[in-house]
Amino acid sequence: MSVARIAVVAGDGIGTEVTAQARKVIEAVLPGTEFHDYDLGARFYNRTGEVLPPTVQDELAGHDAILLGAIGDPSVPPGVLERGLLLKLRFDFDQYVNLRPSKLWPGTTSPLAGIKPGEIDMVVVREGVEGLYVGAGGVLHKDTPAEIATEESLNTRHGVERVIRDAFGRAQRRERRHLTMVHKTNVLTKAGGLWARTFAAVAAEFPEVTTEYQHIDAASMFMVSNPQRYDVVVTDNLFGDILTDIAAAVTGGIGMAASGSVNPERKYPSTFEPVHGSAPDIAGQGIADPAAAILSGALLLEHLGHHDEARRVSEAVAAEVASRTAGTPLRTAEVGDRVAAAL
Amino acid sequence: MSVARIAVVAGDGIGTEVTAQARKVIEAVLPGTEFHDYDLGARFYNRTGEVLPPTVQDELAGHDAILLGAIGDPSVPPGVLERGLLLKLRFDFDQYVNLRPSKLWPGTTSPLAGIKPGEIDMVVVREGVEGLYVGAGGVLHKDTPAEIATEESLNTRHGVERVIRDAFGRAQRRERRHLTMVHKTNVLTKAGGLWARTFAAVAAEFPEVTTEYQHIDAASMFMVSNPQRYDVVVTDNLFGDILTDIAAAVTGGIGMAASGSVNPERKYPSTFEPVHGSAPDIAGQGIADPAAAILSGALLLEHLGHHDEARRVSEAVAAEVASRTAGTPLRTAEVGDRVAAAL
Ligand SMILES: CC(C)[C@H](C(=O)O)[C@@H](O)C(=O)O
Numbered sequence: 117m118s119v120a121r122i123a124v125v126a127g128d129g130i131g132t133e134v135t136a137q138a139r140k141v142i143e144a145v146l147p148g149t150e151f152h153d154y155d156l157g158a159r160f161y162n163r164t165g166e167v168l169p170p171t172v173q174d175e176l177a178g179h180d181a182i183l184l185g186a187i188g189d190p191s192v193p194p195g196v197l198e199r200g201l202l203l204k205l206r207f208d209f210d211q212y213v214n215l216r217p218s219k220l221w222p223g224t225t226s227p228l229a230g231i232k233p234g235e236i237d238m239v240v241v242r243e244g245v246e247g248l249y250v251g252a253g254g255v256l257h258k259d260t261p262a263e264i265a266t267e268e269s270l271n272t273r274h275g276v277e278r279v280i281r282d283a284f285g286r287a288q289r290r291e292r293r294h295l296t297m298v299h300k301t302n303v304l305t306k307a308g309g310l311w312a313r314t315f316a317a318v319a320a321e322f323p324e325v326t327t328e329y330q331h332i333d334a335a336s337m338f339m340v341s342n343p344q345r346y347d348v349v350v351t352d353n354l355f356g357d358i359l360t361d362i363a364a365a366v367t368g369g370i371g372m373a374a375s376g377s378v379n380p381e382r383k384y385p386s387t388f389e390p391v392h393g394s395a396p397d398i399a400g401q402g403i404a405d406p407a408a409a410i411l412s413g414a415l416l417l418e419h420l421g422h423h424d425e426a427r428r429v430s431e432a433v434a435a436e437v438a439s440r441t442a443g444t445p446l447r448t449a450e451v452g453d454r455v456a457a458a459l
Numbered sequence: 460m461s462v463a464r465i466a467v468v469a470g471d472g473i474g475t476e477v478t479a480q481a482r483k484v485i486e487a488v489l490p491g492t493e494f495h496d497y498d499l500g501a502r503f504y505n506r507t508g509e510v511l512p513p514t515v516q517d518e519l520a521g522h523d524a525i526l527l528g529a530i531g532d533p534s535v536p537p538g539v540l541e542r543g544l545l546l547k548l549r550f551d552f553d554q555y556v557n558l559r560p561s562k563l564w565p566g567t568t569s570p571l572a573g574i575k576p577g578e579i580d581m582v583v584v585r586e587g588v589e590g591l592y593v594g595a596g597g598v599l600h601k602d603t604p605a606e607i608a609t610e611e612s613l614n615t616r617h618g619v620e621r622v623i624r625d626a627f628g629r630a631q632r633r634e635r636r637h638l639t640m641v642h643k644t645n646v647l648t649k650a651g652g653l654w655a656r657t658f659a660a661v662a663a664e665f666p667e668v669t670t671e672y673q674h675i676d677a678a679s680m681f682m683v684s685n686p687q688r689y690d691v692v693v694t695d696n697l698f699g700d701i702l703t704d705i706a707a708a709v710t711g712g713i714g715m716a717a718s719g720s721v722n723p724e725r726k727y728p729s730t731f732e733p734v735h736g737s738a739p740d741i742a743g744q745g746i747a748d749p750a751a752a753i754l755s756g757a758l759l760l761e762h763l764g765h766h767d768e769a770r771r772v773s774e775a776v777a778a779e780v781a782s783r784t785a786g787t788p789l790r791t792a793e794v795g796d797r798v799a800a801a802l
């Protein structure tokens with residue numbers, strides 16, 4: 117029996133290039149891992165007119181995890197692949213914990229003045245399958261002066277409680293044990309009330325975790341003025357989408373930003389992917405930085421219980437990034453080779 | 460007849476201190492302005508149990524504009540004053556253009572490395588009376604495991620078109636003539652579709668304005684990595700709430716952040732207020748920076764058609780801020796005196 121069965125959706129543009137490195141590194145640290153390639157994304161869509169055939173989705177469901185590169189290309193109308201593949205996997209595979217660590221690594225530079233590597237180290241736990249992402253709402257009298265359009269944010273105690281409990285668990289296992297809940301309770305009183313009451317209830321189970329609440333606008337500001345203050349952050353789907361991009365920006369962009377769309381119970385496979393996109397402008401040149409993809413591989417290993425391997429991969433990436441010499445052009449495959457060799 | 464009738468809602472904490480300076484400056488630049496004080500906010504609420512009595516609201520409606528300081532105090536449950544006063548005025552007075560300029564002024568420092576004063580100069584036009592702020596939605600099975608909570612974003616062609624047209628007009632009158640629309644069309648397809656189609660339609664009326672679209676997550680990242688790229692930004696109510704706080708953060712915090720909740724037709728009074736809050740921690744000490752309040756006064760003058768006076772006030776504030784010497788403690792009244800004297 118194999119140690120892990122991983123579906124690889126390398127996708128488009130630099131997705132294929134960086135995913136090859138993540139795979140190389142996982143092979144090096146966890147020999148015997150089985151990989152199965154799935155050709156999905158813009159190329160597949162343009163060829164077949166399909167985004168995710170049901171048979172392919174069934175096959176994906178039979179894996180322990182999905183390693184995803186990046187999908188998207190200017191040739192595909194915006195939204196088609198995002199909703200038909202990324203969001204569909206999140207919803208159908210109940211990936212309710214969207215995990216996004218942000219760290220200012222040695223060797224990287226924050227756009228913020230005076231912040232040194234090591235000072236920013238947070239993980240945002242973003243709810244993954246509720247809120248405004250459910251697609252509820254409608255359009256009436258389209259393209260007339262009377263048009264209205266609605267979007268509905270749906271939130272359940274079930275869904276809010278499980279992601280908050282997951283975040284508390286993660287905070288509990290970290291050194292600082294601090295959890296910040298972010299919402300907009302002063303305006304979104306219905307959903308905000310549910311989040312606030314649930315947060316207070318679950319907090320009682322974790323007396324060792326200190327807690328804090330911030331409105332999304334204030335949190336967005338503090339993410340710039342004082343990102344050091346965050347340890348674990350839990351928030352809803354849309355706020356998490358925004359906050360994690362600010363967190364990526366203050367830690368030097370999306371070059372090191374890894375993410376996991378996680379079903380913690382492992383009833384369904386979880387998806388791990390770099391936050392960056394397919395970057396058609398630099399695709400095919402072998403110059404994309406695979407660090408975020410490899411770190412996503414580390415999140416995958418961690419999720420599957422290979423804690424030691426996950427830690428070793430993260431450390432090898434950190435060492436590789438720290439050893440980069442300014443001015444030397446980056447070669448995607450070399451980065452993967454160096455990280456794999458260090459293991 | 461007076462040149463302008465202004466209702467002053469100085470409010471709580473440092474609100475009273477900074478508003479006194481804004482008023483002083485308006486008096487200096489536009490002699491004959493009538494001011495009427497309204498005691499609203501936490502003190503009023505704690506004394507009377509009321510937030511905005513209908514008779515007071517009627518009186519406010521009879522003014523040309525409202526100069527607001529800051530409201531809020533830990534003694535009042537969160538949300539009560541925000542919804543009962545700030546948001547109520549926005550909605551009842553149809554203040555559909557929420558105007559938030561962000562500039563990196565000489566004498567101020569961005570937390571971003573390598574950005575110099577003058578390089579950031581944008582204005583965010585935030586829709587003020589639609590979207591998720593309307594308060595639609597509900598809670599079912601509260602405090603049980605079956606609880607659900609919904610929030611509904613309501614958007615009309617009427618409401619979206621008028622704020623987009625306003626933003627195009629502002630872009631047209633600026634030097635760079637560039638307008639960025641921010642939404643999340645790839646996920647919020649209903650409201651996003653309405654925004655995108657309306658934006659395209661109105662753009663045809665303004666051939667001299669160059670346009671661009673960004674998703675809110677990407678815009679939040681660019682606001683940190685490259686805020687120089689923005690000229691005018693138009694976006695929905697909630698996205699605008701978030702984006703303007705990031706814009707304030709990258710231009711050195713909320714010390715200089717002015718705002719106006721504007722009814723462009725002047726059918727109802729518009730409200731002008733600094734973005735900062737009542738800051739109970741430093742209230743009463745005379746050390747709050749009144750720059751944002753005075754700049755809000757400049758927005759008020761501009762709105763009432765006193766363009767020359769508005770420009771002179773902005774320039775006087777800019778000169779005062781640029782002349783500050785590091786280390787010298789700031790005195791609220793002195794700043795007001797210096798700006799007023801310069802006029
Ligand atoms: C591509 C898009 C649908 C997606 C999201 O909004 O969640 C992306 O921004 C992300 O953060 O993973």
Ligand SMILES: CC(C)[C@H](C(=O)O)[C@@H](O)C(=O)O
Nearest residue numbers: 302303333541542545546700
């Ligand atoms: C106080 C609050 C209701 C308000 C908002 O969300 O609009 C504030 O954050 C603002 O930006 O003016």
